Amino acid sequence: MQELDLRCYLVTGSPPERVVVDVAAAAARGGAGVVQVRSKPISARALTALTQAVARAVAVANPTTRVLVDDRADVAALLMRRGENVHGVHVGQDDLDVRDVRRLLGPEAIIGLTTGTMELVRAVEPVSDVIDYVGCGPFRATPTKESGRAPLGLAAYPELVAACPVPMVAIGDVTVDDAADLAATGVAGAAIVRGLMNAADPEGYARRVVTEFTR
Secondary structure, eight states: OOOOOOSSEEEESOHHHHHHHHHHHHHHHHHHHHOOOESSSSOOOHEEEEEEEEHHHHHHHOTEEEEEEEEEEHHHHHHHTTTOOOEEEEOOSSSSSHHHHHHHHTTOOEEEEEEEHHHHHTTTTGTTOOOSEEOOSSSSSTTTTSSOOOOOOHHHHHHHHOOSOOEEEEESSSSSSGGGHHHTTSSEEEEEEEHHHTTTHHHHHHHHHHHHHOO
């Protein structure tokens, strides 16, 4: 499995492409270890173009930042085979089975999987040799993605982390002010959408997330 810095994990929103690219590059400069390109609704062709633009900007801003595609393993596979700065995919429970994703993308790809309940976390065990991390939420209710699951809050994470065989990233209306508290629960990182996408200084915001999470 890949060694990943998950402390500050940007999930892009759906502003204009230029804004997404600029925020992704700024977050990478600030120390975000992962940028997941998510923009819904969007066609496969548009997602390919957006991910390529983000990947190139991130490569310049911080070559150690990993770039993932949301849901679309086919888009990730295409860009990886083109030699773009794309490293894998994050899939949900209704997307391709992670075993098939691994077959498609190969042994070096980063693969993340969405969870959010103890049942889903425990179901990770049989595929723990296939995936690199899980996302787990929502931490709070959030308008960026309707999962249908009740918010977890801080109290739920220690037990979920203890049951999970791979690193866990908290997601769902997470802000920089939550980073230290979430780190104390044992999660490996904080996935942030609006906090970074709406920040006046996304580079500084990402740097604060890393600092607070480490603290």
